Amino acid sequence: MTLSGVRPLHMGVVAALAIGFLVVSAYGVLSTTSERILARQAEQAALRWSRYISHEIGSMEDILAGAPLSGRDQEFLEGVREFGTVFGFRLFDSQGRLRLRSDDLNTPKANGPSLRDHSSKAASVVTTGKFHTEMNENTGDASLPAFYVKSFVPVFRKDQTIGVVEVCLDFTAERTQMRDQFAVFALQGDRPDPSGDGNSRCSDPAYDQGVG
Numbered sequence: 001m002t003l004s005g006v007r008p009l010h011m012g013v014v015a016a017l018a019i020g021f022l023v024v025s026a027y028g029v030l031s032t033t034s035e036r037i038l039a040r041q042a043e044q045a046a047l048r049w050s051r052y053i054s055h056e057i058g059s060m061e062d063i064l065a066g067a068p069l070s071g072r073d074q075e076f077l078e079g080v081r082e083f084g085t086v087f088g089f090r091l092f093d094s095q096g097r098l099r100l101r102s103d104d105l106n107t108p109k110a111n112g113p114s115l116r117d118h119s120s121k122a123a124s125v126v127t128t129g130k131f132h133t134e135m136n137e138n139t140g141d142a143s144l145p146a147f148y149v150k151s152f153v154p155v156f157r158k159d160q161t162i163g164v165v166e167v168c169l170d171f172t173a174e175r176t177q178m179r180d181q182f183a184v185f186a187l188q189g190d191r192p193d194p195s196g197d198g199n200s201r202c203s204d205p206a207y208d209q210g211v212g
Contacts, residue, residue, distance in 0.1 A: 034178045038149070038171060039133045046151035046167035047131075049086055053077070053165075054155050063100065064093040064155070064163045078105055087145065088168040094161065096123030122164040125152050129161075135171075145170035 081102040091100040098117035121132045132152040149171045155163040
């Protein structure tokens, strides 16, 4: 092979490697950005749900202090524990102690916490004012969605944090939609807004006022 033939071959290999590197780098950036957008959407949805139950349950402070659920409150919580993307919750007081689980609403365990049932994640939401969000891939549990998010957000009363709720959300469809959108962005060379403001189904002004 002549030198004139080697040079184009070498340049072609370098170009292919460069393109491969750019594709991998772009995928990493898009993947990280999509996770940020999904986390923000989940936090907004969880915060909206938290504000809704706090508004509807007038005895929220009593429940967080350990009082038993009234019939009306139990009926209400049973109706909203599976609402939209929400499929469960855990309610904590301002110290991070578990007060109520959605799975226990119809059992003697309802609002009967143990001192061992403490969440440092819930407590940190109160002390730092920042949400805590976890994204989870289902590894074979038939009782859980394929992809779900757990978001710890404040429970407010008159703009004061009186507790924390861990909201479990089925985000399987949201992630699929996000991946489809990012595939289009990658082909077109566009980049979505990482804030996710234009894509969120559940916006809440409190989120942008420093709550998160």
